[in-house]
Amino acid sequence: MLFRLLDEDEDSDRNRSATERSYLPSACLGFNCTGRADGVYEEGCQTATRCVNQTASHLTCMLPKVINSATWLCDSALNVNTPCGTFRDCSIRDDGGFPDLETHCAWYFMCSYGIFYGHHKCAGGLVWNSVLQTCDFPGNTLPPCGTKP
Structure with missing residues (x-):
């Protein structure tokens, strides 16, 4: 099985497309899709892993972009549901x-x-x-x- 590391292509931001960056064995990154049903696993706002035909794909988005689970692309938070689409004001908060x-x-x-x-x-x-x-x-x-x- 291969693990596909994906990242948003900054040059095609307007098209919101993701491009393949590198391939790593799934064992190197700690996720194995063998025997798993197709679907999204380990989902967060900036990173997620999904299994398709027992092959893992990993998507990483750089802030301020977040993962749009409907399109499986990095997107503006304005187009994504809560909590990933929710901005929090940190100007008055401690670290x-x-x-x-x-x-x-x-x-x-x-x-x-x-x-x-x-x-x-x-x-x-x-x-x-x-x-x-x-x-x-x-x-x-x-x-x-x-x-x-």
Whole structure:
């Protein structure tokens, strides 16, 4: 199986096309589509992996672009649903990660020096723990994201 690394071609931004950048064995990047149904796995706003005919394709978008799951291309956040299509104002926030309460903390966003650095998805069943600045189990996380007393 080959792992196809894709990235947006800046020269064809108006066409929003993706171009093949390089091929790497799927084992090198830690994802194997053998035996998996066609579909998107490990989806986030800037990176995603999908399996088609047991071959993995990896798409990476550079901010401010995000993945449009309907077209499987890098796109403007204006054309994408929440949370990836949602901008957060970081101008009055400290540096760090912040839970996206609209997703029940399954997603979080990063701010640094007043700049919004996009949304990120916690692995299945985990929520954003603001104290530890990482995804964690709900039982280890204070409300509103978790159930820790």
